[in-house]
């Protein structure tokens with residue numbers, strides 16, 4: 001894994017890190033999201049991603065999944081201290097979290113690859129973030145989603161649904177060993 005001033009980038013056998021040129025590319029990719037299909041307003045999602053990187057220490061921040069062969073960002077995921085007030089909400093319900101996984105997004109298509117989802121990349125990215133949390137000392141982490149495909153991934157890495165919703169999305173929590 002390598003770091004640059006804006007994003008932490010992931011390295012994997014086929015998916016490698018190139019660094020800062022991706023912040024511009026990410027902007028155009030995020031803005032090509034479909035608000036109806038992806039349930040994201042592209043500009044506010046991009047703003048959210050950039051904001052997560054301001055003034056945070058590791059492990060917080062956004063990771064880009066990069067295919068160096070194509071020279072493309074294929075997806076993003078973030079570790080954040082709070083996600084739109086969810087940490088405060090959870091604490092009020094007796095669940096104090098050390099951080100949240102948020103902003104998981106595998107882009108629908110990128111130049112040179114017409115289908116990016118369904119290839120196991122979302123699972124790979126979440127497994128990577130899960131290992132990073134463990135390496136950073138674990139604790140209790142949470143996330144929210146209303147997407148059953150995402151929920152399947154989160155259940156697979158040990159997150160459990162709790163009887164709470166935030167912003168219309170189901171809340172999942174995992175307690176990592178310390």
Ligand SMILES: CC(C)(COP(=O)(O)OP(=O)(O)OC[C@H]1O[C@@H](n2cnc3c(N)ncnc32)[C@H](O)[C@@H]1OP(=O)(O)O)[C@@H](O)C(=O)NCCC(=O)NCCS
Nearest residue numbers: 104105106117118119120121122123144145147149150152
């Ligand atoms: C959710 C998302 C990250 C999944 O990424 P992905 O790379 O397509 O997922 P994967 O290929 O790793 O597939 C994960 C699992 O879901 C299954 N799956 C993938 N796409 C599916 C679909 N359209 N319908 C049903 N199952 C599907 C896969 O078979 C896999 O199951 P398995 O573990 O039993 O093999 C991606 O669809 C996305 O970015 N969605 C929009 C944003 C979003 O909802 N993010 C999460 C919000 S917190």
